[in-house]
Amino acid sequence: MRVAAVWFPDWPVQAARLDADGELAEPIAIVRQHRVKACSQDARARGVRRGMKLRHAQALVPELQAVDDDPERDGRMFAGLAAGLDDVAASVEILRPGLAVVDMAAAGKFHGGEDRATEMLIDASARRGIDACAGVADEIATAVIATRAQAVVEPGGSARFLASQPLQVLRAEEALGADADTLAALSQLGLATLGDVAEVPPQAMATRFGARGAHIHRIARAAPDRRVAPELPTRDLAVAITPEDPIERVDAAAFAARALAAGLHERLKEAGSVCLRLKVTAELGDGSRVERVWRTREALSESATADRVRWQLDGWLTAGGAGQITSLILEPLELSAPEVLGELWSAGTTRDEALRVAQRVQSQLGIDAVVQPRLVGGRGVAERVELVPFGEDAPGPDGRPWPGEIPPPLPARLGGGVDHPASRVRLIDQGGRPVGVSAEVLLTAEPYALAWGEGRYLVTGWAGPWPVDAGWWTRAPNKVARMQVVGTRESAQGSTRGSGEETCGWLLAWTRGSWRVEAVYS
Known part of the structure; x- marks a missing residue:
């Protein structure tokens, strides 16, 4: 099997140019939720990058033309552009707007060679101001990667070609389906190229990273792929x-x-x-x-x-x-077969059904009626989780450290907040006197026991306290000191140290002259 991939770099930008009949001036950036989704080569040469905030990009390039992201425009423009590929090849398959694959074995045989067929594919997709690149290989994934080098990989040479390709080329192309977290983990392990990944035993890759790792491994070792647009036998569901x-x-x-x-x-x-x-x-x-x-x-x-x-x-x-x-x-x-999420609302359901339910609720009650958590930066635990409307693709934390943040491991469960009545906790020393925090942010005594509701625990370890001057810029500033505490509680089945003891950990907050449970370790 031979496959040709035709790639249109920065397709959202090129689609915007086509939609504007070439009247859109350079430099150009496609913006989604106030961040750059894609940018033209001119904008990239002047420092604009994907994921950059729009105001930062405009500070670098004041004359930057910001165009709103429009997936419908991208798909509509590419559907018309791809029609020209049908004049060259019979089997054409669109992977996404801006990327198509062609059965090169048939096209090359019909047109008298791969070089001639590849040249005709580029000519068929040529438009004023539109750039296209092509790559040819034995597999679909390899051909997609080859487009970025505009390479024709000789038959049987896919493994040699991929061996020198950087691992991050998989992150750059969403159609390859490589998981970003898995790619980051492989990079941290010192695997810099696809050749490094291919040398890892398949069993080890699957055991460590599961199906996502196995998928990346198949791409890296140029495993045999499916044909382009085959007529697979299916039930008559048309x-x-x-x-x-x-x-x-x-x-x-x-x-x-x-x-x-x-x-x-x-x-x-x-x-x-x-x-x-x-x-x-x-x-x-x-x-x-x-x-x-x-x-x-x-x-x-x-x-x-x-x-x-x-x-x-x-x-x-x-x-x-x-x-x-x-x-x-x-x-x-x-x-x-559909992906089953398990028991949701007392019945198994698919991801698509769950999405439709969430979207239906939002359409009836408003977009803020269904929210999802996302990680953000912060010192405490609750501060690191923000609820955003379901479906909103909000950026995550930038990875920079926060001075005074809680050290790992982080708690597994959040409490009801320091103002919740059930969060009150009492910490005493060996003489039964309350343990507090002094003005110098030091414990007034060594913790011995902790009482939380009906539970009584002997303190076996602690760390802190750490001061946090929260809300100092508001009218009601609140100085907080946090401390991690571990304690053991004897259960009713036993009174000796061992299996009869229950161990628990807390993140405590000293605020307004008393201790409160902010989160629980488990």
């Missing part, structure tokens, strides 16, 4: 629609896309399957047919299916010049 009036407008195409997506996913649900690869076929007014195959790393949800169908129809109706669409067919080409 859905079709023949409107009374031919589809000529984009809004009518969007309505048809939503209706067909809903019907397809209803059939998939009844069959107990999810779709990984979808073929969209349209019959035109002149009797001809056009089709396109879309593939994603994760199972297509109903909304994702509708988006891809809408992008494709929009591309056919506008950029492709298809005219009228008289019939539309959605056919799942590759199915798999």
Whole structure:
């Protein structure tokens, strides 16, 4: 098998240029949630980087043209652009907007060689101001990596080519499906190239990193891959629609896309399957047919299916010049069993169903009605967790240390807060006198025992206290001292040291003249 990958670098930027008919001036940055998602080569040469805050980027480049992120625009523009690849190759598959793969074995044989077919693919995708790169190899993943070097890997030479490629090339391309945390862990272990990863025994990689590590290992050692756009035998789950009036407008195409997506996913649900690869076929007014195959790393949800169908129809109706669409067919080409999350709401459900439930609640009660936790920087425990609206892709901590932060390990459970009645705790010395914190942030006595509710514990160790001057800039500043304490409690089954003892740890906060439980270790 031979595969050619055609990659359009910084596709969101190029799609914005196409949408603006080339009138968008350099330098350009695509912005999502006040951060740079992608930028043009001119902006990158002047210091703009992905993930950078917009105001920082504009400080570096005052004339930077900021364009809002629009996935629909990216998909619509690429659907029209990819139509030119059909003139060169019969088997074309879109991995994501901005990246497509082609069956080079067939295309090279038809056009008289791989070099000639590759040149024709680049010419077919050529547009004013649009850059494209191509790579050829024996596997899809290797061909995608080869596009960044614009390399044609000789048959059987994938392993040698990948051996010198940096490991972080997998992070740069989302279509490869490499887990970022696993890549970071491999880098920390000293594995700098894909060749280093390939030398690790497969069993060791799978044991240590699970399925995510095994996937990275398969890419690194150029394991045999699937064919491009094969017609896999599946159950007949195709859905079709023949409107009374031919589809000529984009809004009518969007309505048809939503209706067909809903019907397809209803059939998939009844069959107990999810779709990984979808073929969209349209019959035109002149009797001809056009089709396109879309593939994603994760199972297509109903909304994702509708988006891809809408992008494709929009591309056919506008950029492709298809005219009228008289019939539309959605056919799942590759199915798999749905991922089950386990017992959720007393019944097993899939991730897509859970997402739909959360989105439905947000649509009825507001976006802030469903929240999700994310890590942020902070000194305490509760300060490091922030609740943001579900679905919001907010940036995480930047990794910089916080002066005065709680040392690891962090507690496993948060309490109700220092103002909660159940958080009151009493710490005494061996003579039964209360232990507090002096003005010099020192313990007034050595802790001996701790009482929390009905529990009585003997203190076996502690660390701290650490002072924190919280809220000094407000009208009600609060000076807090934190301390870690470990204690043992004798259970009712035994009164001697050993299996009858219960050990527990707390993060205590000295505030307003008393101790409070801020978090619990377990």
